Amino acid sequence: MQIDTTNILFICGGAFSGLERIINRRMDAASIGFGAQMKKAIDDPKVQGRYFDSAIPKDLVEYGMIPEFVGRFPVIVATKGLDKKNLIDILTVPRNSIMKQYRRLFAMDDVNFHVTKEGLDEIAETALGRGTGARGLRSITDSVLMETQYVVPSMPDVHTVYVDASAVRGERKPILLKDPDMTIAKYESMVEAQGSESTDVPAGAICVNIDGETDDEEAA
DSSP states (O other): OOOOOTTOOOOOOOOOTTHHHHHHHHHSOOOOSTTOOOOOOTTSHHHHHHHHHTOOHHHHHHHTOOHHHHTTOOOOOOOOOOOHHHHHHHHHSSTTOHHHHHHHHHHTTTOEEEEOHHHHHHHHHHHHHHTOGGGGHHHHHHHHHHHHHHHGGGOTTOOEEEEOHHHHHTSSOOEEEOSTTOOHHHHHHHHHHHOTTOOOOOTTEEEOOTTOOOOHHHHO
16 A cells, blocks of 8 residues: 655554553443443454544553654554455465465475465464464464475475465474375375375375484385
8 A cells, every 4th residue: 555655744553452452441431221331352353443443542642652742643543453364365465475485485495385275274363363463474384384494405306395274283294295296286186085084194295304204105
């Protein structure tokens, strides 16, 4: 989004975590009787967004800012919280997105990088669950791929790094495809044929192992 700043002195922005509780106390003060306000689920991002829309300078002063500072902001504008689709777009769409950075990183070793739709969904869901939003996407992705970054350069027969929801959840490590005939489509069809309850990795693929110890049968 582009903004003409010709007549704008300065812009101040931030997450203002906890401000919604101050606004909640002001707007929905405890009361009894027919006019009583029901308690709101202020941890819900949608509810928080509605509260931020109602922010006034007094709320910012109570939040901890000095009146002289708040008085220099004649306009207070709130933005909506990010949902899962927004987080997935942040992961994949920008020119320097996290997924594209990893794709270029592994390409330096002539290795492809693939994350399934379910894997992206799981990363976004984890960020939402932790309440970290877009700021947490990097740390979540790095924790999933940390070992893989160190293992892949020493394995010249690996041609693809495959990350799915199970790898993101930590149920197992990311998958390395080694067999030249093992394509992503072939691997996924073999996994589907095994069934969702199977934990075996199809021949021609292995799980990341930081010690470099793999079964001969898996490495075949």
